[in-house]
Amino acid sequence: MTTAPPLDVDALLDDPHTEIIVCCGSGGVGKTTTSAALALRAAERGRKVVVLTIDPARRLAQSMGIEQLDNTPRPVPAVDGAAGGSLDAMMLDMKRTFDEVVESQASPEKARQILDNPFYVALSSSFAGTQEYMAMEKLGQLHRDARQDGTYDLIVVDTPPSRSALDFLDAPERLSSFLDGRFIRLLLAPARGPARLMTAGLSVVTNALTKVLGAQVLRDMQTFVAAFDTLFGGFRQRADQTFALLQADGTAFLVIAAPEPDALREAAYFVDRLTDDDMPLAGLVVNRVSPSARTELSAEAAITAADRLRSSDSSSLTAGLLRLHADRVRIIEREQHLRERFAASHPAVPTAVVPAMAGDVHDLDGLRAIGELLADGG
Amino acid sequence: MRLHVVTGKGGTGKSTVAAALAMALATTGRNVLLCEVEGRQGIARMFDTDPLPYEERRITKGAPDTDGRAGQVHALHIDPESALLEYLSMYYKLGRAGKALDRFGVVDFATTIAPGVRDVLLTGKVYEAVQRPRGGRHKDQITYDAVVLDAPPTGRICQFLGVNSELAGLAKVGPIKTQADKVMELLRSDRTAVHVVTILEEMPVQETHDGIAELRAAGLPVGGIVVNLVRPRDLSAGALAQVRGNRVDPTAVASDLARAKVDVDADLVTSLVDEARDHAVRRQLEDEQRELVAEEGLPTYELPRLAGGIDRGALLELAQLLRRQGMA
Numbered sequence: 001m002t003t004a005p006p007l008d009v010d011a012l013l014d015d016p017h018t019e020i021i022v023c024c025g026s027g028g029v030g031k032t033t034t035s036a037a038l039a040l041r042a043a044e045r046g047r048k049v050v051v052l053t054i055d056p057a058r059r060l061a062q063s064m065g066i067e068q069l070d071n072t073p074r075p076v077p078a079v080d081g082a083a084g085g086s087l088d089a090m091m092l093d094m095k096r097t098f099d100e101v102v103e104s105q106a107s108p109e110k111a112r113q114i115l116d117n118p119f120y121v122a123l124s125s126s127f128a129g130t131q132e133y134m135a136m137e138k139l140g141q142l143h144r145d146a147r148q149d150g151t152y153d154l155i156v157v158d159t160p161p162s163r164s165a166l167d168f169l170d171a172p173e174r175l176s177s178f179l180d181g182r183f184i185r186l187l188l189a190p191a192r193g194p195a196r197l198m199t200a201g202l203s204v205v206t207n208a209l210t211k212v213l214g215a216q217v218l219r220d221m222q223t224f225v226a227a228f229d230t231l232f233g234g235f236r237q238r239a240d241q242t243f244a245l246l247q248a249d250g251t252a253f254l255v256i257a258a259p260e261p262d263a264l265r266e267a268a269y270f271v272d273r274l275t276d277d278d279m280p281l282a283g284l285v286v287n288r289v290s291p292s293a294r295t296e297l298s299a300e301a302a303i304t305a306a307d308r309l310r311s312s313d314s315s316s317l318t319a320g321l322l323r324l325h326a327d328r329v330r331i332i333e334r335e336q337h338l339r340e341r342f343a344a345s346h347p348a349v350p351t352a353v354v355p356a357m358a359g360d361v362h363d364l365d366g367l368r369a370i371g372e373l374l375a376d377g378g
Numbered sequence: 379m380r381l382h383v384v385t386g387k388g389g390t391g392k393s394t395v396a397a398a399l400a401m402a403l404a405t406t407g408r409n410v411l412l413c414e415v416e417g418r419q420g421i422a423r424m425f426d427t428d429p430l431p432y433e434e435r436r437i438t439k440g441a442p443d444t445d446g447r448a449g450q451v452h453a454l455h456i457d458p459e460s461a462l463l464e465y466l467s468m469y470y471k472l473g474r475a476g477k478a479l480d481r482f483g484v485v486d487f488a489t490t491i492a493p494g495v496r497d498v499l500l501t502g503k504v505y506e507a508v509q510r511p512r513g514g515r516h517k518d519q520i521t522y523d524a525v526v527l528d529a530p531p532t533g534r535i536c537q538f539l540g541v542n543s544e545l546a547g548l549a550k551v552g553p554i555k556t557q558a559d560k561v562m563e564l565l566r567s568d569r570t571a572v573h574v575v576t577i578l579e580e581m582p583v584q585e586t587h588d589g590i591a592e593l594r595a596a597g598l599p600v601g602g603i604v605v606n607l608v609r610p611r612d613l614s615a616g617a618l619a620q621v622r623g624n625r626v627d628p629t630a631v632a633s634d635l636a637r638a639k640v641d642v643d644a645d646l647v648t649s650l651v652d653e654a655r656d657h658a659v660r661r662q663l664e665d666e667q668r669e670l671v672a673e674e675g676l677p678t679y680e681l682p683r684l685a686g687g688i689d690r691g692a693l694l695e696l697a698q699l700l701r702r703q704g705m706a
Contacts (some may be wrong), residue, residue, distance in 0.1 A: 015545045026388060026389075027387070027388020027531055027533075028387055028388030028389020028582075030392065055533065056633065057580075057584065058584065068702065123515070161388055161531065161533065217554075244615075258389065260389070261423075261687065262393075262418075262420070263389070264421075291656065293648035293649075293653065294648075294649035294652050294653055295645065295646050295650065296654075297640070297646065301640065302640075304638075305635065305640045306638070308637075308638040308639065309634055309637070309638050310498075315630070316612060316634065317613070317620065317626065317630075317634075318615055318630075318631045318634035318635060318638070318650075319612075319619045320612040320613040320614070320654075321613075321631065321650040321651065321653070321654050322635075322638075322640075322650070323610065323612040323615065324610065324612050324650075324653060324654055324657050325611070325650055325653055326654060327685050328657075329608050331683075331685050331687035334685065334686070334687055357657075358659045358660055358681035359580070359663055360579060360580040
């Protein structure tokens with residue numbers, strides 16, 4: 001049997017060199033709750049923390065005072081500041097973040113032109129990947145601000161529930177390579193005029209695009225790209241900076257999972273990607289692990305005994321107790337097997353295991369309880 | 379011919395439910411197509427086969443009817459790049475241009491960056507499978523009695539399905555607009571049903587409620603709610619009440635256990651009762667959420683949490699349960 005080395009959550013939170021914690025993983029594994037719990041625990045242990053959440057459950061957002069989506073960190077009420085720490089929280093507004101980048105990079109007149117372009121409107125509100133990119137952009141902004149005025153010394157980031165792990169790591173690179181790419185130059189070529197650039201290959205492409213998208217969409221895109229042209233350099237630079245920031249020593253990635261095949265597979269994929277890209281992986285958090293059985297009685301023995309009792313009394317309470325126990329043992333064994341398999345292929349990844357809570361978490365006390373479990377789970 | 383779209387919050391098991399529904403529909407010689415669009419190869423994993431190509435493959439037999447007659451489930455993994463190239467070659471016969479598009483990063487652009495194009499390519503392929511005429515141009519093509527789409531999660535479903543209207547707004551004329559309009563017409567018609575998968579926990583149930591409201595607002599037809607991963611109900615309401623009220627008689631349990639030839643001591647009895655108490659807490663929470671689900675006033679189906687995990691046999695079991703509850 002392979003067991004993973006323990007993840008020391010408190011050491012990670014207390015280390016002044018930890019400046020950024022990124023929580024990633026597939027959807028439905030409790031990423032948002034984990035991010036918030038880590039942020040609260042760090043704050044109450046003396047760090048000045050801001051947590052960036054993507055889409056918190058309504059009641060959790062309420063208790064953290066971030067129902068308003070105004071794209072600015074707000075202090076979380078009722079955080080215990082005795083250790084000298086503090087906690088601010090914010091919810092990401094993807095479109096507004098994009099708008100702000102445009103506004104900060106272009107003259108007011110040009111910014112207006114871009115913001116009104118129908119292609120931009122669609123891109124900034126619905127492009128698959130915009131959310132990932134903007135989460136990273138916002139992280140970069142918070143980090144710059146924090147460095148400048150010392151408001152925060154730890155940023156905890158929740159990541160969007162991506163289609164796949166790739167989206168979040170690749171979005172900055174993809175956007176910048178797109179903006180740098182041949183396609184953009186192709187779109188710019190007619191706007192800039194010189195007809196000689198329109199080689200045979202290019203006209204084949206524009207003709208095809210016109211056929212598929214229609215001439216008007218192509219025109220919108222060209223106008224957009226032409227207006228955006230001067231901003232491309234800035235975007236590329238920002239994307240590169242964000243990527244470097246993610247790779248920096250002060251960053252710690254936590255991969256969040258649940259003891260389910262899909263979630264652990266996605267986690268394995270994430271771990272491999274982070275390793276390949278030289279991203280600083282701090283460890284794995286396995287949420288919602290079923291509580292262990294309270295007795296050694298095996299599932300088989302329990303089922304056999306339950307069947308014996310049921311044969312004489314079909315409504316036997318004791319048989320019910322035995323069947324429940326058998327179910328519990330089987331689920332624990334299955335979860336354990338899945339975790340061991342993960343540990344066998346990723347033996348060096350420190351792991352914290354968080355038992356399932358009976359109900360959902362929607363207040364600071366619940367987050368504190370999760371924080372305790374995280375710290376004890378290593 | 380119907381289109382069943384299956385969505386649900388991450389972690390609720392929507393892919394499992396989509397596969398089970400496809401098997402439930404594939405009865406009495408019927409052909410069903412199960413489509414996935416998120417590039418995760420979940421179907422291949424569930425059925426323990428090699429990763430699926432962009433090509434319809436027979437993947438399993440369906441659930442047999444009372445006479446033992448089953449149908450066939452076919453699977454299709456739709457990726458946007460292949461869908462775009464197929465779309466281009468189907469409508470425009472772009473031999474050389476197709477390659478040129480790829481070289482200039484246009485395929486990449488269209489499938490990843492251009493807003494909504496990715497989604498219209500994915501739903502467009504599903505549309506093609508649904509609309510396929512019987513005895514059409516290609517003799518080797520199967521016409522399906524039902525198509526099941528394992529769709530993106532609830533949080534993105536309206537954007538995914540409704541994106542066509544957004545795109546149609548962007549592209550006011552042109553072929554892709556015509557395509558988007560046709561897809562939208564099918565999605566809004568009574569031939570489509572969008573099913574939402576949930577588990578009996580607060581957040582997924584809340585998201586189900588919000589998702590249904592959004593689907594309705596977008597004019598998309600909501601089918602049913604599938605409540606997945608329901609805990610075993612080995613304790614009757616009376617037994618649960620006894621456990622909750624600390625009224626379980628330990629001597630009676632101990633003598634039962636001895637009768638069933640279990641090595642019994644006081645610890646074992648206490649442990650079993652404690653475990654039952656944990657269970658009672660969760661059952662209570664489940665029951666509260668079940669009432670909220672019922673308030674949606676939609677057909678609701680329940681599937682158990684299977685302790686052994688999901689494989690072909692488990693899917694068949696779930697398919698039969700869906701059939702028995704009238705979902706297929």
